[in-house]
Amino acid sequence: MRKYRMAAAVAALTVLCAAGASALTGEEIIRKMESNLVYNTSKIEGSMTIDDQFGKKKSSFVAYSEGDTKMLLEFTSVEERGQKVLRIGNDLYLFYPDASEVIRLSGSALRDSLLGSDFSYEDMTGDKSFLEDYTVTLDGTEAVEGHPCYRITLTAKSLSVPYPKEVVWVDTQLFVYRKVEKFALSGRLLKEMVLTDYISRSGRNIPTGVVMRDVLKKGSSTTFRIDKIDIGIKLPANLFSLEELTW
Amino acid sequence: MVKQPHALAAALVMVVSGSMHLAAESRTSVDLSSVLGVTRISGEAVASALTTGKLDISAASNPNVRGELQLRATIGNAAAGSGAAVTVPRAYLKVRLPWFRFMIGKSRVSFGRGFFFDAGDVIFGGAGLAVTDLSASVLRDDTTWLLETYLPLGNFSYLEGVLLPYLGAGGVFGSPASTSLATDLTQVLTPVNWRNLSGGGRAVFRLAGVDMEAGYLFSGTSGVHLPYLAAAGSLGVDWYLAASATVPVSEADWPNLGERLAFSAGLFHLFRLSGDASIAGRIEGLVLPGGSWERASGGITPSTLPAVVVSGGTAAWPSASTVTSTFTSRYGLYLFPELDYSPSQALSLQLRSIVSPIDASATLIAGTGWNVYQGLTLSGYLYAMLGADDATFGWNQPGGIGAAVGAELIF
Numbered sequence: 001m002r003k004y005r006m007a008a009a010v011a012a013l014t015v016l017c018a019a020g021a022s023a024l025t026g027e028e029i030i031r032k033m034e035s036n037l038v039y040n041t042s043k044i045e046g047s048m049t050i051d052d053q054f055g056k057k058k059s060s061f062v063a064y065s066e067g068d069t070k071m072l073l074e075f076t077s078v079e080e081r082g083q084k085v086l087r088i089g090n091d092l093y094l095f096y097p098d099a100s101e102v103i104r105l106s107g108s109a110l111r112d113s114l115l116g117s118d119f120s121y122e123d124m125t126g127d128k129s130f131l132e133d134y135t136v137t138l139d140g141t142e143a144v145e146g147h148p149c150y151r152i153t154l155t156a157k158s159l160s161v162p163y164p165k166e167v168v169w170v171d172t173q174l175f176v177y178r179k180v181e182k183f184a185l186s187g188r189l190l191k192e193m194v195l196t197d198y199i200s201r202s203g204r205n206i207p208t209g210v211v212m213r214d215v216l217k218k219g220s221s222t223t224f225r226i227d228k229i230d231i232g233i234k235l236p237a238n239l240f241s242l243e244e245l246t247w
Numbered sequence: 248m249v250k251q252p253h254a255l256a257a258a259l260v261m262v263v264s265g266s267m268h269l270a271a272e273s274r275t276s277v278d279l280s281s282v283l284g285v286t287r288i289s290g291e292a293v294a295s296a297l298t299t300g301k302l303d304i305s306a307a308s309n310p311n312v313r314g315e316l317q318l319r320a321t322i323g324n325a326a327a328g329s330g331a332a333v334t335v336p337r338a339y340l341k342v343r344l345p346w347f348r349f350m351i352g353k354s355r356v357s358f359g360r361g362f363f364f365d366a367g368d369v370i371f372g373g374a375g376l377a378v379t380d381l382s383a384s385v386l387r388d389d390t391t392w393l394l395e396t397y398l399p400l401g402n403f404s405y406l407e408g409v410l411l412p413y414l415g416a417g418g419v420f421g422s423p424a425s426t427s428l429a430t431d432l433t434q435v436l437t438p439v440n441w442r443n444l445s446g447g448g449r450a451v452f453r454l455a456g457v458d459m460e461a462g463y464l465f466s467g468t469s470g471v472h473l474p475y476l477a478a479a480g481s482l483g484v485d486w487y488l489a490a491s492a493t494v495p496v497s498e499a500d501w502p503n504l505g506e507r508l509a510f511s512a513g514l515f516h517l518f519r520l521s522g523d524a525s526i527a528g529r530i531e532g533l534v535l536p537g538g539s540w541e542r543a544s545g546g547i548t549p550s551t552l553p554a555v556v557v558s559g560g561t562a563a564w565p566s567a568s569t570v571t572s573t574f575t576s577r578y579g580l581y582l583f584p585e586l587d588y589s590p591s592q593a594l595s596l597q598l599r600s601i602v603s604p605i606d607a608s609a610t611l612i613a614g615t616g617w618n619v620y621q622g623l624t625l626s627g628y629l630y631a632m633l634g635a636d637d638a639t640f641g642w643n644q645p646g647g648i649g650a651a652v653g654a655e656l657i658f
Binding site for chain 2: 052057088096104106162247
């Protein structure tokens with residue numbers, strides 16, 4: 001689910017690919033989604049808003065990407081302003097402006113929460129399919145708010161993932177998720193993620209709005225929104241480097 | 248407690264209001280924090296209050312030019328030990344040219360690797376024990392006036408040089424940061440003998456998947472050469488280490504160099520629990536081979552590197568034995584354990600300690616932070632020093648035990 005969730009948080013990139021969908025296995029559906037998360041280049045401005053009984057807390061960011069292995073994310077909201085995350089391949093670096101310090105994330109630190117969200121730094125690393133962490137079962141098809149979807153159950157192979165079980169409804173036409181349910185080890189439903197908005201651009205269907213609700217906390221939700229996205233733009237040659245990270 | 252931050256913010260805004268309207272594309276942020284604490288001083292329980300306001304203005308109008316001005320005002324009573332002061336932690340310009348970039352002004356360059364202990368931080372010191380706020384998210388953020396040049400050599404490699412005209416003592420034990428604007432002004436208005444200039448550089452590169460760093464600093468203030476090495480990687484857990492030597496200019500004294508070495512190492516591991524909960528553990532150690540490995544009767548009073556004596560324009564560098572004494576005046580081993588548990592997106596529980604195993608003492612802080620509203624974090628801490636009267640962290644030292652509550656607002 002890692003790339004899947006990262007798409008909601010930052011990239012929200014999927015490709016319309018409906019032909020031949022009915023013959024797909026669960027793994028093939030997941031791989032199609034993963035393979036559709038790649039652009040040549042992109043620039044995204046977005047935000048994450050946590051809404052609970054105390055009100056809304058919003059964090060905003062701008063992210064640049066090149067292929068599926070390079071990304072530079074800079075937080076623009078005032079509380080985290082200047083903090084940056086650089087990903088090149090499987091290497092992830094953080095920059096904290098107060099300490100003027102670069103920290104390389106590896107191993108367990110990759111599992112740390114990004115901005116206190118459900119998304120981890122590991123979600124940003126490339127090459128590793130979430131199929132490595134989950135076994136996939138295609139349960140059949142169900143409609144979500146009138147949209148035909150594949151219902152897929154993901155069962156974790158180890159306890160190294162935040163949710164031992166997740167159920168995903170993937171649109172059979174758009175190959176974007178319509179709904180995700182996340183379960184505890186006991187089988188109790190913890191969180192529900194729903195696609196609220198998407199745009200079609202350059203033949204791709206791009207989720208631009210996702211709401212994650214904490215089932216255990218009444219009135220608590222996290223909304224991810226892409227405010228602006230540019231695809232296929234020219235990026236500076238040295239954008240994905242330690243030099244840019246510390247600039 | 249409510250009016251104080253607003254008054255402070257108003258004062259800070261007034262200071263810079265003349266320049267704000269000129270920089271239409273600048274970005275401004277304000278960080279206000281207030282702490283109310285109770286501690287023990289001279290056997291009496293006393294209350295103390297400390298309010299800090301930080302105004303940060305950064306220019307972002309040109310992709311190749313950046314600037315930042317940061318003002319910090321602190322108001323505290325005597326028990327908090329601060330009084331009232333205005334400082335300029337950062338005031339710099341950064342310029343990027345086609346082949347390199349440079350920065351001039353007051354800022355920070357972080358040499359070495361480490362969160363609390365960092366033997367490779369030969370500029371600001373990563374082996375000191377004097378931390379004013381062990382609850383802070385960033386424990387080492389000292390700045391100084393500098394000229395920095397940065398030459399990128401690929402995605403992961405670069406060369407960096409620094410010239411530091413007003414560096415304090417420098418070295419692995421560092422020196423107290425400037426505590427007032429007057430001190431800053433005195434520094435920049437006082438001519439510096441060229442022999443007292445400090446400078447150096449580092450090469451950062453990757454070797455076999457390990458981030459490597461090799462650097463050197465000459466401290467003109469203390470009259471010492473400071474070469475260092477640092478590395479970081481992952482073997483199941485994240486690890487990092489650093490080592491440095493302090494070599495007096497006046498007398499290298501190579502046979503006894505071992506007494507002036509410093510080593511630091513750290514391990515970090517994070518467990519992502521169910522949902523958005525996580526728990527992280529860190530342990531760092533500082534080893535000073537030349538330090539005392541037996542409990543010293545009467546205790547140990549750490550001192551910083553001796554400053555060079557300047558008389559009639561002639562600098563007198565300290566002797567090797569004098570420099571060595573700065574190491575022998577410390578114990579040979581210190582530890583920094585940390586445990587951080589975050590049960591949810593908005594709540595964290597933290598336990599930190601500095602441990603001096605040789606004299607069986609430690610300072611301990613346990614606290615919690617709660618991000619309630621946008622930009623607002625409430626916190627509460629209990630802290631204590633656990634050790635004999637003459638230990639590094641003696642229980643009866645001023646401020647040796649206490650509690651504090653606080654609030655921080657960033658907008």
